[in-house]
Amino acid sequence: MEARQKNAAAQVLGLAIGVVLLAASAAASIRFGFQTISWSDMMGAFTHYREDSMEQVIVRTARLPRALIAISVGASLALAGALMQAVTRNPLASPSVLGINQGASFAIVLAITVFGWSNGQMLVWVSFGGAFIAAAAAYVLGSLGRDGLSPLRVILGGSAIVALYSSATQGLLVRNENGLQDVMFWLAGSIAARDLQLLAMVIPYMIIGWAAAMILSPQLNILALGEELARGLGQRVGLIRLVAGFIVVLLAGGSVAVAGPIGLIGIIVPHIARYLAGQDHRWLLPYCAVYGAVLLLLADVLARFIIMPEEVPVGIMTSVIGAPFFIYIARRELRNR
Structure with missing residues (x-):
């Protein structure tokens, strides 16, 4: 009993530290960039806003929307990755690896x-539709065979979906060079030059996805015991996977509609959260939401300084950060087999 209380206290402390880091990261995102904003102008933009102050205008029209989008997208992608890893029993599962981001991206490029x-x-609904089709295709490919859904087949099926949609997207751009400039920066994954109106269109769906993920967390704990044992305890495994897939479509589709296909957040953060919070999804999912937002905020701040005065799209930055982590997880899983 005492050990359990200590563990709960540690989990609360870790989540509280994450919230503090989130606040600090959001402040850094608002303050730093090509033009550094003073603390007084930052506060004044919220308390005594003046339209004749360029710094305060930058805060209200550019930096604040960017920070809020980074928080929403980072939390959504991390939660989507944790859900996918839980229902597929694959530590490498994420919206980017299984082609869900690419499906949503292809649908938007096709529409534009x-x-x-x-x-x-309209593009928000197109993104949801593309994400749904890609998720369904990855699930079907991963379920082919006598043994049903397999972690290895899920990854192989996802790789096929990624290759298919990436090639199709490039084909569309080659055939329509006039649309290349309209979508190329967006395809790299970026939260720059996005406004709050776009976030306002998708945030209701994201909030539904966040809430549904938390409600589903006890069922994910049962599913983690193994499919046969979960069925023996009366769990409807197929329904849980279907609900989780629907949540992933909401989170990943909404994220792509706002920021494009930002990769590897859904792989990195669940493993960090699992290390900090343990295997209990009732704690793991809130950790993912908080630390996913922190990671994307910090990646975006770093992306502003790499080739200043230009910016690196944050999707490229997360890929650079996440690629070594992805390789490490893959090698660890191969050693454990």
């Missing part, structure tokens, strides 16, 4: 370059 759609609300 072929059909000429530019309405934000």
Whole structure:
């Protein structure tokens, strides 16, 4: 009993530290960039806003929306990765590895370059549709065979989906060079030059996904015991996977609609959260949400200084950060087999 209380206290402390880091990262995101904002102008933008102050205008129109988008997208992608790893029993599962981000991206590129759609609300639904089709295809490919869903087959199926949608996206851009500039920076994954109106379109779906993920967390603990044991305890495994897949589509599709395909957040953060919080998804998922937001905020701040005065798209930065981590996890899993 005493050990359990100490463990709970440590989990609360770790989450509290994460919240502090989140606040500090958000402040850094608002303050630092090509033009550093003073603390007085930062506070004044919220308490005594003046339109004749360029610094305060930058805070309200550019830096604050950017920070809020980074928080929302980082939390959503980390939660989506944790859910996918739980239901597939694969530590390498994430929206980017299984092709869900690429499916949403392809759908948006198709809508923009072929059909000429530019309405934000319409593109949000297009992104959800592309994410759903890619998720369904990855699940079907991963379930083929006598033994049903297999972690290895899920990764192989996801790799096929990634290759298919990436090639199709490049094909669209080659055939329609006029649309290349409209989507190329977005395809790299970026939260720059996005406004709060775009986030406002998807945040209701993200909030539904966040809440549903937390509600589902006890069922994920049972599923982690093994599929046969979960069925023996009365769990409807197929329904849990279906609900989790729907949540992933909401989170990943919404993230892509706002920021494009930002990769590897969904792989990195769940492993960090698992190290800090343990295997209990009731704690693991809140850790993922907080530390996912922190990671994307810090990656975005770092991306502003690499080639200043230009910026590196944050999707490239997360790939640079996450690639060694991905290789480490893959090698560890091979050693454990």
